[in-house]
Amino acid sequence: MKSSYVSFTLNGEEKELLIEPGRRLVDVLREQCGATGTKNGCGQGSCGACTVHIDGVAMLSCLLPAELVDGSEIVTIEGVVRNRVLHVLQEAFLAQAATQCGFCTAGMIMAAKALLDCDPSPSRQAVIEALSGNVCRCTGYEPIIAAVLAAAATLAKRPAAAAAA
Amino acid sequence: MARILEDVFTAERAGSFQAIGRALPRIDAHSHVTGATRYYADRIFPNLLHAVMARSEHHHALIRHVDLSAAQAVKGVARILTHKDVPNNWYTILKLIGLGPDEEPVLAEDRVLYRGEPIVAILADTEAAAREAAAKVKVEYEELPAVLDVETAILPGTPAIKPHGSNVFVYEGRDHFHVHCGDTEAAFREADHIFEHSYQSSPIEHAPVETTGAIAVPEPGGRYTLHSNTQAAFFTLDNAALILGLPFRQLRVVGGTVGGGFGGKVDVIVEPIAVLGAMLTGRPVKYSFSRGEEMQVSSPRAAERIRIKDGVAADGRIIARDVRILVDAGAYSRHSPYGTIKAAAHMPGPYTVPNVTINAWCVYTNRTPSSAMRGFGVTIGDFALEVQMDRIARELGRDPFELRLQNAYRDGDLKAHRKTVEGAALVEVIQAAAERIGHPLSPECRAMSSCQRT
Missing domain, CATH: 3.30.365.10 (Aldehyde oxidase/xanthine dehydrogenase, molybdopterin binding domain)
Structure with missing residues (x-):
């Protein structure tokens, strides 16, 4: 099998890349696009560290052959900051001290953002379910859940911000 | 009750501490939430080789023969390392403080003592080629009772x-x-x-979300930079140098950013192989545990x-x-x-x-x-x-609290190791814990102190 050209937008920027057959999206993002904020934790779809958005849906980039994302809009953690302004979720992770080693953080934020993008005021249970595919081995789950709920509360007070985010 | 807390910490808080008693942001939190933190694997090198081990299939066996021919024939394989390539084939983590003896080979020689013990290291252009070649290493064993x-x-x-x-x-x-x-x-x-x-x-198993790994990069002047997620940069430097027969000054360890360690990244397992590969090929070498290896062979x-x-x-x-x-x-x-x-x-x-x-x-x-x-x-x-x-x-x-309070050590007590107890606080900690959870204690227990036995 030969390499093929694959086109997609990454954080709003158009990309056209020559990709070896079967190459995982996580490797293409990290090694060919320099988007190393997306982490490879297990390579088998069980830790969630590689979560990115494909056309607005949270997906595991370690399980996706990159050929499949041709024509898609991809957002990674690097695309969550807009005009150097942190997203409310990122601010909330800082305020709630929701990071420890940081290796799961990008995946957590991408999974949480996918939730808030479609459900801006989720219940605690909905947050837990949205993050259930993301593992934190420092086991700081409570501050992470608190951060997502705090971000939702901020969005509720700022409907304009919610629309812009 | 809570006497030690007041005596010690009230005095401290009256001082000029910048951090104690205050909630401060972690210095790395901003880069964590933006994805900007650079872990060792976030350093991307062109012409990188990937190291993958062929590992023991038995818990205990003698190695009769190792056939590398099929592995060498895999496209993309650059070099295969065996124990003969390792200058000093002993991993003895506390060697510099005199703790031994040398007993663990870096790569197995005539025997394996656990399932998953590394025997040879494949260096290949891609991780997939290295894994394919590792699976094609043929080892003849004589199994021993485990x-x-x-x-x-x-x-x-x-x-x-x-x-x-x-x-x-x-x-x-x-x-x-x-x-x-x-x-x-x-x-x-x-x-x-x-x-x-x-x-x-x-x-x-610690099961950090980031598996154990390192990248060794050849530098001008015969030096090597070792990008590692070790929790112990100086153990890594001295053990790798001792194993490779390098002067310490020829190794530079870049570390300190660890995606979960919990003690599991204190041993020096991946770095000596990565540096040896870089020494023998002149190319950067990455050796990173797969999730399966992290579970099976990390300590x-x-x-x-x-x-x-x-x-x-x-x-x-x-x-x-x-x-x-x-x-x-x-x-x-x-x-x-x-x-x-x-x-x-x-x-x-x-x-x-x-x-x-x-x-x-x-x-x-x-x-x-x-x-x-x-x-x-x-x-x-x-x-x-x-x-x-x-x-x-x-x-x-x-009452389980009261039994512990009765037996708790106090200042001045002699421990089994002939060390006199100083600065004990167990009594006060148990009293405070009981109070916080609303567990009633007798007046005698509430009056106890670590400072004297009543």
């Missing part, structure tokens, strides 16, 4: 798996580490109650078997405690001989017991070598001790 249980390992007649002829670490001529104080046997005869229970734990917390026999007086005082500890080191020492000393030194717990006997064995088995993990050597012992305390309380009909 010892997988610590109790079996120390029985007479069990085959010795170690070259020194036994299955235990030898402490200054003794087959175990021993501490005693007073006359335990006499005290057992005087005791009104005897409580004897056994406790055991399994190996525990877990040692499994332990602990038996505690206590002699207790009618009033609840523990007057004798005899503890037998078996620590499962797995196939090689790493930090376990030291962890076993810690386990023995931690007994009889934070209690004042006048008659104590402690016997602790560091036992070798054909299992994955165990090593450092959060408080290794004492954590499982604390589990055993505190379950034992609860059992004694339940069987004597005593």
Whole structure:
């Protein structure tokens, strides 16, 4: 099998890349696009560290052959900051001290953002379910859940911000 | 009540501390939430080689022959490393402070002592090619009986798996580490109650979300930069240099950003191979555990078997405690001989017991070598001790808080190791914990103090 050209937008920027057959999206993002904020934790779809958005849906980039994302809009953690302004979720992770080693953080934020993008005021249970595919081995789950709920509360007070985010 | 808290911390808070008592953001939090933090694997190098090990399929075997021909034929394989390529083929983590002996090869020579032990290292252009080649290494084994249980390992007649002829670490001529104080046997005869229970734990894997790994990069002037997620940059530097026969100045370790460690990234396993690969090929080499390797071959917390026999007086005082500890080191020492000393030194717990006997064995088995993990050597012992305390309380009909307060060590008490207790705070901590959860204590217990025995 030969390499093929694959086109997609990454954080709003158009990309056209020559990709070896079967190459995982996580490797293409990290090694060919320099988007190393997306982490490879297990390579088998069980830790969630590689979560990115494909056309607005949270997906595991370690399980996706990159050929499949041709024509898609991809957002990674690097695309969550807009005009150097942190997203409310990122601010909330800082305020709630929701990071420890940081290796799961990008995946957590991408999974949480996918939730808030479609459900801006989720219940605690909905947050837990949205993050259930993301593992934190420092086991700081409570501050992470608190951060997502705090971000939702901020969005509720700022409907304009919610629309812009 | 809460006297120590007030005396110590009120005074401290009145001082000029910048951080104590305040909530401050972590310095790395901003880069964590933006994805800007650079872990070792976020450094991307062109022309990178990937190292993958061919590993032992048996718990215990002699290696009769290794056939590399099929592996060498895999497209993309640049070089295969065997033990003959390793200048000093011994991994002895605490060598620089005189702890040995040399007994763990970096790459296996004539035998393997655990399943998953590395035998040869494939270096290839892609990880997929390296894995394919590793699977094509043909090893002819002569299987030997495996010892997988610590109790079996120390029985007479069990085959010795170690070259020194036994299955235990030898402490200054003794087959175990021993501490005693007073006359335990006499005290057992005087005791009104005897409580004897056994406790055991399994190996525990740290399972960091970022697996163990390193990238070695050749630099001008014969130097190498080692990008690593080690928790112990200087262990890594000195062990890699000793194994490779390099002057320390030729290695530069870049580390400190760790995606979860918990003690599992204290051993120096991936770095010597990565640097050796870089030395022999002139290319950057990455050696990173797969998730499966992280689970199977990275050092877990040692499994332990602990038996505690206590002699207790009618009033609840523990007057004798005899503890037998078996620590499962797995196939090689790493930090376990030291962890076993810690386990023995931690007994009889934070209690004042006048008659104590402690016997602790560091036992070798054909299992994955165990090593450092959060408080290794004492954590499982604390589990055993505190379950034992609860059992004694339940069987004597005593309040578990009050039984602990009665036996808690105080300043001036002599510990089993002939060390006088200073700065004890257990009494106050138990009193504060009881208060916080609304657990009633008797007036006598509320009046107790670590500063004097009442």
